[in-house]
Amino acid sequence: MIILASASPRRQELLSRITLDFQVISSDVSEETDSGDPREVVSELAGRKAEAVSRLHPSDVVIGCDTVVYAGGEILGKPQDRRDAERMMRLLAGRDHRVCTGVDIRRGTERRLGVDYTRVSFTEISEEELAWYLDHADYMDKAGAYAIQGEASRFIRCIDGSPSGVMGLPIELTYHMLKQFEGAVL
Numbered sequence: 001m002i003i004l005a006s007a008s009p010r011r012q013e014l015l016s017r018i019t020l021d022f023q024v025i026s027s028d029v030s031e032e033t034d035s036g037d038p039r040e041v042v043s044e045l046a047g048r049k050a051e052a053v054s055r056l057h058p059s060d061v062v063i064g065c066d067t068v069v070y071a072g073g074e075i076l077g078k079p080q081d082r083r084d085a086e087r088m089m090r091l092l093a094g095r096d097h098r099v100c101t102g103v104d105i106r107r108g109t110e111r112r113l114g115v116d117y118t119r120v121s122f123t124e125i126s127e128e129e130l131a132w133y134l135d136h137a138d139y140m141d142k143a144g145a146y147a148i149q150g151e152a153s154r155f156i157r158c159i160d161g162s163p164s165g166v167m168g169l170p171i172e173l174t175y176h177m178l179k180q181f182e183g184a185v186l
Contacts, residue, residue: 002184005053005064006168010147014169015063018178019185027052027064031077038070039115042102047113050104061184064104067168069144071097076144082134085145089133092144093125093155099144099166105177107184112177116170118161120148125155 002022004015015022027049035041050064069076071091079085091097101116125133133139137151146152148159148166164171178184 001057001060002178003053003057003060003062005049005062008065008168010149010167011065011169014164014167014171015174017164017171018175025053025057031066036075038068038075038098038100039102041068041075042066042100042115043104043113044102046102046104050106050111054106054108058108061105061107061178061181063169063174063178064106065101065169067099067101067143067166069097069099071095071144078141078143079139079145085139086130086134088145089125089130089152092122092146093130094122096121097144099161101162101165101168101170103170103174103177105174105181107181110181112180114170114173114177116162116165116173118159118163118165120159120166121157122155123157129155 004022004024005027007026029048029052031045033041033044045066046064050062054062076088096119099118103114105112139145162170
C-alpha cells in the first residue's frame with residue numbers, strides 16, 4: 001500500500017495521476033526549522049512527515065512532501081495572515097522566483113529523497129489587482145501565498161520546470177522514485 005503523509009487535496013489529486021491505490025494519513029509534525037536553505041528545509045520537513053507515518057506503517061510505502069517558495073533571498077512558506085500574503089505577493093510581483101519541493105519516500109529502512117526546483121516568473125501586479133487577489137483568492141495554506149492553478153495564474157508569465165512540483169508533488173520525480181520500490185507502481 002502507498003500512503004500519502006499529507007492531507008493536501010492538491011497532492012492527493014496529483015498522486016492519483018500516478019496511482020489510485022493509496023490512502024491518506026496526515027503526519028501532523030512541526031514545520032518549524034532553523035535552516036535558511038530551501039533544499040534543506042524541504043528535505044527536512046518532507047522527511048519528518050514521511051518518518052512519522054512510516055513508524056506506524058513500516059511495511060507500506062510512505063510519501064512525505066514539503067514545498068517552499070524562495071524569493072529575494074527569503075523562504076516563503078504559508079502566510080500567517082492577509083498582511084503576510086500581501087507582503088509575499090509584492091515580493092513576487094514582476095520577478096522570477098524558485099519553488100522547491102522535497103519528496104521523501106520510505107518503506108521500512110528503505111528511503112529515497114528527491115528535490116524538485118521550478119522557476120516561476122510573475123508579471124507586475126497593480127494595486128487594484130493585488131487588492132482583488134487578497135479579497136478573492138484562497139492563499140492561506142499555500143507556500144508563497146499562491147497556487148498556480150488558482151487566481152494567481154493570471155500573474156504567471158512563465159514556468160520553467162514542473163508545474164506539478166509548484167502544486168506540491170512533482171509527478172515525474174515522484175513516479176520515478178516510486179518505481180524504485182518493488183511493487184509500488186506499474
